Amino acid sequence: MKFLIVFVALFAVALAAPGDSEAQVLRSDSDVGPESFNYAYETSNGISEQAAGQLKNIGSENEAIAVQGSYSFVADDGQTYTINYVADENGFQPQGAHLPVAPEA
Numbered sequence: 649m650k651f652l653i654v655f656v657a658l659f660a661v662a663l664a665a666p667g668d669s670e671a672q673v674l675r676s677d678s679d680v681g682p683e684s685f686n687y688a689y690e691t692s693n694g695i696s697e698q699a700a701g702q703l704k705n706i707g708s709e710n711e712a713i714a715v716q717g718s719y720s721f722v723a724d725d726g727q728t729y730t731i732n733y734v735a736d737e738n739g740f741q742p743q744g745a746h747l748p749v750a751p752e753a
Contacts, residue, residue, distance in 0.1 A: 671695070694722035704736075712737050 671693035678687035683706065688698035699717030704710075714736035722728050731744040 694720070694728060696720045710737075 671691045674690045674692055676687075676689040679685065680687075683703040684701060686698075686700040688696075690696040697717065697719035699715055701713050701715040704712050704714050714734070716734050718730060718732040720728055720730040727746075729744060729746055731742050731747070733740060733742040735741070
């Protein structure tokens with residue numbers, strides 16, 4: 649049930665984001681199960697996203713979902729930006745060529 653709630657919430661956020669009202673969905677795939685999910689979509693205005701999640705520590709007090717994914721979009725400056733991420737018990741960890749990186753200690 650947690651997966652369905654998380655998946656629906658993520659999908660709703662993606663759909664609610666402001667964007668080009670003329671954009672068409674070019675591709676949309678999803679597979680939601682009781683212990684995992686994956687989805688991908690692409691639109692005609694250059695937006696794409698894919699993610700896969702897996703339930704970890706099933707039935708324990710430490711039950712959590714781990715998600716790996718990426719999304720891309722074309723910004724107002726005409727550049728395509730891509731973010732790859734992991735979201736798990738350690739939080740949301742994005743990576744992208746345009747994102748600042750903390751210096752190593």
